[in-house]
Amino acid sequence: MHPHLQVKSTNNDAFLESIISVIESVDCKEYFSNHLGKSQSDQKVIVAGFQSAICDALAANIPSTKWELEYRPSKSSRDSVDIFGSDEYSVIAIELDKHRADQVAKKFVSRVAILPETKVYYISLCYPGTANMSKPEVIKYFGFCSNLAKRMDNVYAGFTVESKT
Template sequence: MHPHLQVKSTSSDAFLESIISAIESVGCNEYFSNHIGQSQSDQKAIVARFQSAICSVLESNISSVKWELEYSPSKSNRDSIDIFGSNESTVVAIELDKHRADQVAKKFVSRVAILPETKVYFISLCYPGTANMSKLETIKYFGYCANLAKRMNNVYAGFTVEPKT
């Protein structure tokens, strides 16, 4: 089980491809093979370990960026970005959520709105939630986010965690 790229806003961005490659390399079995049905606090701990693993792989593979967990771009609100990367010309925002289209859209809009006016690479990384959460609707919203990012001269990629095919 690995993160699987579902949608990306461009096919010609080497930096995005390096992010995709790093994320897709992370094995997810130890995190998401039996998390459904566990308590919310147990699930939160599992996701925190997964978040750290993703950040560690990014740090190892993309050293031109400073990576942080739970970065707060604004002191006036309590929004924080799960994994944040920055260098002199770019910021990367990676949000981890269950397969919920409303969360994907909400996080994309709110985070892009509060980030600095520079090129933003926004990554949605969604893991299984419950049987009632529609992965297909989530993927549809990945497409909407990719379209909006492209219009704003930003970059977007949406991943789901699922068995590697």
């Protein structure tokens, strides 16, 4: 079980391809094979472990970028980016969420608005939440975020983690 790329805004960006490759290489089985039905606090611990695994894999495979967890781009806002990367050319924002289109759209808008005015690589990484959360709707919103990112000269990718082992 690995993250599965659903949407990307460009086929011509080597840096995006390296990020995609790293994210797709992370095994999710230990995090998401049996998390459904657990309490919110237990799920939060599971997601934090997955978040660390993704960040560690990125740091090991893309060392030219500085990676950190829970980065706060604005001191006046409580919003933080789950996984943040920066180098001299761009910033990378990776947000982990359940399969909820409203969360994907809300975070994309808010994070891109508060990030520095430089090229932004924005990644949505969604994991199973409940049976009522629509994965097709999330994928539809990945497409909207991708189109908006292109219009802003930024880059977008949307991933889902399957709930099956």
